[in-house]
Amino acid sequence: MSIQNSPLVRKLGAYVSLSEPELEILAKFHKNRRTFADKIEMVYEGQSSPSAFILAKGWVCSYKILRSGGRQIVGFQIPGDFIGLRSVLFRTADHSIEPIQKVEASEVKVKDLLGAFQTCPRLATAVLWSASSDEAIVVERLVSLGRRDAAERVAHLFLELSARLKLVGLASATSFECPVSQYHLADALGLSAIHINRVLRELREDGLLTFRRGVVTFDDLDRLVELSGFDRAYLDYEGPMLN
């Protein structure tokens, strides 16, 4: 795959028109591509000097385990996402990262990343934008857990994933492959798996969406947007700001 078609470049390109030298640096980052099996942590909470990764294929989730044993999934990462960036900058991982399915990812060392920022400040700005976009996603999840009911939370999450996947060419207008289980959804949305199961059934019976055999299909997109109050503005996919 040429670097121009890599999910990360498609994503960063939504914000910064990347020059040749910038593309070359990103191409270097895409070396050291490795395969990671599902359910084995790529990074664990408390790990010192962890690496960052550019996710090329497959989904991972990041989460924190509470002393009570409970788990809160902080987010799902998809191809093109920079994962573990905060852990690299912080020298210690403040969360765990685990593949949901077999994934392919390129390891990026902190030294190389900071070196790249030094020679290509626009790249630092692009990564800052990408980190801001990740933060906006966590903020929306916070709003969901604080002030949205269970059906709204599920609908909002699926609409967001659809928009993010579309940007990197992995979703059609009304459907996408979704490898997460009902347990993942429960741990991401502050609900129980039984509650998730009931909500998914209700959404299907109401003709809004179907989640079956790893595929999410929007049966009535307009009503889903209306129900969840989804406004894609926070994803900021409007075209390059830095030319």
Next chain:
Amino acid sequence: MSIQNSPLVRKLGAYVSLSEPELEILAKFHKNRRTFADKIEMVYEGQSSPSAFILAKGWVCSYKILRSGGRQIVGFQIPGDFIGLRSVLFRTADHSIEPIQKVEASEVKVKDLLGAFQTCPRLATAVLWSASSDEAIVVERLVSLGRRDAAERVAHLFLELSARLKLVGLASATSFECPVSQYHLADALGLSAIHINRVLRELREDGLLTFRRGVVTFDDLDRLVELSGFDRAYLDYEGPMLN
């Protein structure tokens, strides 16, 4: 106040040893200092081309209003915080920002910010770290709303605020001035004001903490840390990474 003693420089200095040229740029950012009255939005959700601000004095909160009329406070910002950074990078504000009390803040234009990154890439890295730190704070709030009970949420938030305020010289070991109301706490923690009131009373009666007349006092710090599972690692105040 010399620029070295400004809260922002103290905060960024926790991550990057700032050079003379970098301090000069930050000093420029601190000009255009303005006063903002409480309860009047500095930035409103949906505003296009908003400015960013460096908060010098007083607290603000950032929030989103849902169509139901409910409000979710995304975070409290204190002196030294860069506010509205994401809105600047996104060209449209995805949340509102409102002073909780009279505040002083310096406006930073997007052009000047991006220009500074270009000439001082280390500054871009420092701001990226600062943004990552903000994200870590939102993540902890998400964990609270997803998997912590009401008392744990309140204790965790106060311990976090204390650590952040200490970094900029605005808290002692066991107490700090806290201008937020019980309504603010409710909207930040996904609870009702009545629930917050009851939890604060219980925490006080249990000898854990007292929140009275705008001052939070930790009556038993160890037990509070134990109760909330607070681990300050996610705030990453360990000393400069970039020398």
